[in-house]
Amino acid sequence: MTGLVVVVQLLVVVALSPLLIGMMRQVRARMEGRVGPGIGQPWRDLRKLMRKQPITPDGTSVVFRTAPLVLVATCLVVAAVAPLVSTAALLDPVSDLFAVVALLTLGTVTLALAGIDTGTAFGGLGASRETTIVALVEPTLLVAIFALSVPVGSTNLGAIVGATLADPAQVLSPVSLLAAAALVVVIIAETGRLPVDNPSTHLELTMVHEAMILEYAGPDLALVELAASMRLSLFLGLLANLFLPWGIATGGDPLLIGLAVPALVVKVAALGALLAAAEVFLAKLRLFRVPELLAGSFVMGLLAVGASYFLA
Amino acid sequence: MTALHAGLGVALGAGSLTALAGLLVPRRARTTVVGAGLAITGAAALLAGIAAMTGRSASFAVPDLLPLFGLLFTVDPLAGVFLAITGGVTVAVGIYGIGYCRGPGDGQGHDHGGLDARGVQAVLPLFVLAMLAVPVAASVGTLLLCWELMALTSLLLVIAEHRRRPTVASAGRWYAVMTQLGLVAILIGLSVFAGHAVDGSFAALRAAAPTLTPAVAALVFVATGIGFGSKAGIVPLHAWLPRAHPEAPSNVSALMSAAMVNLGVYGIVRVGFDLLGDTGAAWWWLLVLGLGALSAIYGILQAAIGTNFKRLLGNSTTENMGLILIGVGAAGFFGTAGDLDLAALALAAALLHLVNHAAFKTLLFTSAGSVVQATGRRDLDELGGLNTGMPATTAAFGVGALAASALPPGAAFVSEWLLLQALIHGLPATGVAGAIVLPLAVAAVALTAGLAVATFVKAFGIGFLAKPRTPEAASATEGPASMLVGMGVAGVACVALALAPTLVLPTIGSVAGATVGAGDPVRIHGLTIELVGTLGATVGSLSPLMLTLALLIGTVLALAGARALATRRAARAARLWDCGGGPLSARMEYTATSFAEPLQRVFDDVLRAEHDVDVSHYDESRYLVQTVEYRRRVPDRIEKRLYDPVLRLVAAWGQAGRKLATGSVHRYLGYGFYTLCGLLVLLVVTR
Numbered sequence: 001m002t003g004l005v006v007v008v009q010l011l012v013v014v015a016l017s018p019l020l021i022g023m024m025r026q027v028r029a030r031m032e033g034r035v036g037p038g039i040g041q042p043w044r045d046l047r048k049l050m051r052k053q054p055i056t057p058d059g060t061s062v063v064f065r066t067a068p069l070v071l072v073a074t075c076l077v078v079a080a081v082a083p084l085v086s087t088a089a090l091l092d093p094v095s096d097l098f099a100v101v102a103l104l105t106l107g108t109v110t111l112a113l114a115g116i117d118t119g120t121a122f123g124g125l126g127a128s129r130e131t132t133i134v135a136l137v138e139p140t141l142l143v144a145i146f147a148l149s150v151p152v153g154s155t156n157l158g159a160i161v162g163a164t165l166a167d168p169a170q171v172l173s174p175v176s177l178l179a180a181a182a183l184v185v186v187i188i189a190e191t192g193r194l195p196v197d198n199p200s201t202h203l204e205l206t207m208v209h210e211a212m213i214l215e216y217a218g219p220d221l222a223l224v225e226l227a228a229s230m231r232l233s234l235f236l237g238l239l240a241n242l243f244l245p246w247g248i249a250t251g252g253d254p255l256l257i258g259l260a261v262p263a264l265v266v267k268v269a270a271l272g273a274l275l276a277a278a279e280v281f282l283a284k285l286r287l288f289r290v291p292e293l294l295a296g297s298f299v300m301g302l303l304a305v306g307a308s309y310f311l312a
Numbered sequence: 313m314t315a316l317h318a319g320l321g322v323a324l325g326a327g328s329l330t331a332l333a334g335l336l337v338p339r340r341a342r343t344t345v346v347g348a349g350l351a352i353t354g355a356a357a358l359l360a361g362i363a364a365m366t367g368r369s370a371s372f373a374v375p376d377l378l379p380l381f382g383l384l385f386t387v388d389p390l391a392g393v394f395l396a397i398t399g400g401v402t403v404a405v406g407i408y409g410i411g412y413c414r415g416p417g418d419g420q421g422h423d424h425g426g427l428d429a430r431g432v433q434a435v436l437p438l439f440v441l442a443m444l445a446v447p448v449a450a451s452v453g454t455l456l457l458c459w460e461l462m463a464l465t466s467l468l469l470v471i472a473e474h475r476r477r478p479t480v481a482s483a484g485r486w487y488a489v490m491t492q493l494g495l496v497a498i499l500i501g502l503s504v505f506a507g508h509a510v511d512g513s514f515a516a517l518r519a520a521a522p523t524l525t526p527a528v529a530a531l532v533f534v535a536t537g538i539g540f541g542s543k544a545g546i547v548p549l550h551a552w553l554p555r556a557h558p559e560a561p562s563n564v565s566a567l568m569s570a571a572m573v574n575l576g577v578y579g580i581v582r583v584g585f586d587l588l589g590d591t592g593a594a595w596w597w598l599l600v601l602g603l604g605a606l607s608a609i610y611g612i613l614q615a616a617i618g619t620n621f622k623r624l625l626g627n628s629t630t631e632n633m634g635l636i637l638i639g640v641g642a643a644g645f646f647g648t649a650g651d652l653d654l655a656a657l658a659l660a661a662a663l664l665h666l667v668n669h670a671a672f673k674t675l676l677f678t679s680a681g682s683v684v685q686a687t688g689r690r691d692l693d694e695l696g697g698l699n700t701g702m703p704a705t706t707a708a709f710g711v712g713a714l715a716a717s718a719l720p721p722g723a724a725f726v727s728e729w730l731l732l733q734a735l736i737h738g739l740p741a742t743g744v745a746g747a748i749v750l751p752l753a754v755a756a757v758a759l760t761a762g763l764a765v766a767t768f769v770k771a772f773g774i775g776f777l778a779k780p781r782t783p784e785a786a787s788a789t790e791g792p793a794s795m796l797v798g799m800g801v802a803g804v805a806c807v808a809l810a811l812a813p814t815l816v817l818p819t820i821g822s823v824a825g826a827t828v829g830a831g832d833p834v835r836i837h838g839l840t841i842e843l844v845g846t847l848g849a850t851v852g853s854l855s856p857l858m859l860t861l862a863l864l865i866g867t868v869l870a871l872a873g874a875r876a877l878a879t880r881r882a883a884r885a886a887r888l889w890d891c892g893g894g895p896l897s898a899r900m901e902y903t904a905t906s907f908a909e910p911l912q913r914v915f916d917d918v919l920r921a922e923h924d925v926d927v928s929h930y931d932e933s934r935y936l937v938q939t940v941e942y943r944r945r946v947p948d949r950i951e952k953r954l955y956d957p958v959l960r961l962v963a964a965w966g967q968a969g970r971k972l973a974t975g976s977v978h979r980y981l982g983y984g985f986y987t988l989c990g991l992l993v994l995l996v997v998t999r
Contacts, residue, residue, distance in 0.1 A: 003494075012755070017479060026804055050874075050878045050879065051878075051879050052879065053879060053881045053882075053883070053884055054878070054881070054882075054883040054884070055883060055884055055885075055886045056883045056884070057886055057888050058883050058884075058885060058887055058888055059665055059778075059779060059888070061699050061700075061777060063699075063777055066867075066936070067869050068664060068870075069870045069871055069874070070560070070863075070865075070867060071861050071870070072866070072868070072870035073864075073865075073866030073867040073870050074863065075866075076869055077859070077862045077863055077865035077866045079867075080370055080862065081862070083991060087386065087788060092853065092857060093839075093840040093841075093853040093854055093855035093859075094469060094854075094857055094859045094862060095731075096852065096854055096944055098718060098729050099729070099859060101649050102718070102719055102720050103720060103859075103863075105719060105765065106719045106720060109462070109719060109765055109942065110770055110984075111719070112773070113769060113772065113777065114664075116769070116773030116774060116777050116778055116902065117773070117777040117778055118778070118888060119696075119697075119777075119778035119779040119888070119891075119898070119899070119901050120888050120896060120900070121896075121900050121901065121902060123778075123902070123908060124778075124901060124902020124906065125902060126776075127773065127854055127902070127904065127907070128907040128908075129910060129911070131765060131766040131769050131907075132910040132911050132914065134762055134765055135616070135759070135762035135765060135766045135911065136762065136914065137761045137762065138758045138762030138765075139756075139758040139762065140758075141758065142732065142754055142755065142757070142758035142761075143751055143754055143755050143758065146735075146736050146739075146751060148756050150736070153737070153740075154852055155733070155736065155852055156852060156853070160974065162723075178579065191666075214889060215827055215888060215889065217886075218878070218879075219874055219877075219878035220881070222874075222878070223870065223874060229842050236802065239447045240377040241731075242909070280763070288910070288914065290915060291914045294933050296876070298755070302751055302752075302755070304747075305739075305747075305751040305754075306747065308739075309739055309740075309747035310747065
C-alpha cells in the first residue's frame, strides 16, 4: 500500500504547491489592502508559460537546458519519500533527513550552475549569492537535524515523526522548540523568502533566486516556478510533520490517508499564511546581514543539541 | 602462491622494471612504456591490496640487506586499504601520464619542460614503489627508510618543471624543509617508542605499548602525529601543500594528493590504534578531531575564495584530510569511551572517505591538468567556456566536482553521511565532552560541506561553463586519447563508488572493525547500507543506488510531464538579456574572484584579505581619473602568523652568524682552538 502513499503525496504536492503560493500572495494582497489575483493565479501563470514557445538563449549548454528537469526531479523524489501523509515510505532508505536535505541542495546547485552557464552578469550574481547562502545555511540545518535525531536515535524521517506521535509531550520540550526555531530560519533562507530573498523583486541589487533564472522562459520557466513552489510546500510540510505530526497516517490504509491529506493541507496552509503575514511586516535584509541571522539560528540549533543531552 | 603474493611480486617487479625502462628506453617510446608499466604496477598493487583487505596477510623479512636494521614487511588488512588506494590511483595516473608527459610539444611554443625526460620517468615508478612500501613496512627502520624514499622521490617530481616556472623552486624548498622536519618528528617519536621495546619491529612495539607511561605514550603519539599530520597537510602544518600541488606536474599532483597524503592518515591510524593499542587517552583523539575540523574548514575556505585552479584542488585536499581525521579522531574518542561499535563506524566512514577522496581527487587533478596543458592558464578567472572545446574533460571534471561536493548522487555524500551518523550516534555514549565536541564537529562537517558546494560550483561553473575569458580558453582542445582514458578510469571509479558503495563498504567496515577491535559496523541489505546499533538493531539506512534511480525516474517524469503539457513548437534561439546594451562580452561575466566575493566578505574576520586601490589622476586635474587599479590578495593567515616569525628568526640568526665569519684566517684558527679547549675542559669536568 506504500505505492498509494507515494502517488497521493506526489499528486498533493504537485497540484497544491502553486495554490500555496497563490494563497500566500492573496494573504499578502489582502493585508496590504489590495484585492489580489486569487489563489489560482500561479496555476494560470504556469498554463500560460507552458503554451509559450521554448527559447534557447545564445551560448547556453546542456547544463542550462537540463537544470529545470533535475530541479523538478529532486523535488519529486523528496515529495515521494518524505512523510507527508503517511510515515510508511516506499523508499525507506532514501527517507533520511540528510539525504532529503542534500537532494534539495542538489536542486539549488543545478540552478546555480545554469545561472553561471548563461554567461551573463545576472546569472553569475544570483549563483554567487545563492551558493553563499547555501554554504552558510548548511551548519544550522545539520545541527538542527542532529537535535531532532538525538531523542529518536535515528535520522530517518519516518522514525522521527513516529516518535513524536508516540510521545506528544516531546513537542513542547526545549529541544523541539529550539530546533523548530532554527529550522524556520533555515527554511526561510532555503526557499528564498523575506527577509533573506524577496521572491517578487527584479532589482539587481536585491535579487538572488530571480537573478539565476532570469534567462529562463516558456515551459522551462514553468518548471522552475513549479519546482520553487514545490520546495516551499515540501519544507513547510516537513516542518509541520516534524513538530505537529497529528493527522498523519502511520500505514497505508486508504481511509487514514484520505484523512491525512486534509490535515496536511490545513497545517501547511496555516504555516504559509503565517509566513505570508509575517512577510508583510518585514523588509529584505542586506545580503551581508544574512549571516548574522543564520548565526543566530545556528546558536539555537547548538542549544537544542545541548538541551537534548543535558535535559534528557 | 596466493593472490596477495602474486600481486606484491608483480607490483615490485613491474615497478622496478618500469624505473629501469624510464632510464633506458629512448624518448619516443619512453612515456608509453613507463605509463603502461605504472598501470601494471598499480593494478597488481590494487589486487594485492584487495586480497589483503579480505583477510590474507603475509610477512617478508630481508634481515641482511642493510646494516643495523634489516628490512621487515608485513601486509595486513589495514595496509591493504592503502595498497589498494595507491594502486588504483597509479593505474589511472599511469595511463594519463602517457599522453600528459609527452606534452603538447611539436614546436607550438608549448614545450613541456621535459616531463618525458629520463630523470622524471625513472623517478615516477620509484615514487609509486615507495608509496606502496610505506604501509607494508613493519619495523621502525623500514618505515623511516621507505618514508624518506617517498619524500625524496616526490620532491624530485615536484621540482620537475623548475626550468619553466621560477615559482617551482620556492615550492620545492618549502616542501623539502617541511617534509624533512616531518621525518625528524616521526623519527623522534618512533625512536622513543623503540627505545622502550626489545627491538624496532612493530610486533615488539605492540608488546611494549602497555608498559609505556602515559607521558611517554603521549610523546610518541604527538611526535609521530606532527610528522604524519604534516604529510597529510593538516593545519597548521599545511603550508607546503597548496604550494607543492599546483607547481608539480598534474600527474604527480594527482599521485601526491590522492595517494601520498593518505599515508599521513595511515601513520596516525597505525601508531594510534595499532601500535599504541589501548593506551590512548581521550585528549589525543580530541586533538586529532579538533585539528581535523580546523583543517577541514580552513582548507575549504581557502579553496572557496581561491582562483588558482590547482591550488584550489590542493586546498580541497587539506579539507578532505581534515574530514578524514575528524572520523579518525571520533573513532579514537569513542574507543576510549568504550563504545567500540561506534568507533568502528567512525573509522569505516573515514576510510571510505579516503577511498572516495582518492578517486575524485585523481579525476579532478587529471582533468585540471588537461585544462592547464591545453590552455596554459591556471587561473580560473582566465578560463571558461571549455565545454565546447573539451567536452570529455568537462564531463570528467563535472563528475569529480559532484563527487567532491558531498551531494547525492556523488561518492563523498555516502562517506560524509556515514561520518555524520557516527558523530550523531556518539552523543549518548561519550559524556559531557562528547556533548560539547560532537555538535561542533557536526557543524564543522556541515560548514565544510556547504563551502565545498560553493567551491566546486565555482570551479566547474566558472572554469568550464559560460563564455571563454581568454583566447587560449576559447581555442582549447582535448589532449591525446591516453589522457582521456586515464580520466575515464578515475571517472568510472568515482561513479562506481557513488552508486555501489555497498561493494566496498563491507570490506572497509571489517577492516575498521578489526583495527579498533569490534565487529562490522555496517550491514549490507540488498542495495542498502544499514548501520548496526549497539543492540544489533538498524539505526539508520541509506541506499545510494535507489536514490539515484529515484532521481532518474523523477527526471523522466518531469520530462514526460513537460513534453505532454508544453507547446509542441520548436525552440527558438534568442539573445541573452543584455539590458539593451548590445551583445554581452566575456568581460561582463562573473569571474571566480567576483563569485567568491560574498563568501570572502562573510569570512573576512578569518581571512583578512588585503585590498589595494591605486587611483591615478590626470596631471591637469585631480578630479579626472586616469586609471584605477584594484588588487586583492588573500594571504594565508596561519602561515603569516606562525611561519613568518619563525622564518624571520632563522634569517636573523643566519645574519648574526655572518658576523662570526669575517674572513680572517687567524680568527677561524682561534675558533678551532677555543672549541678544542672548551671540549677538553668539558671532558675533564664531566669525567
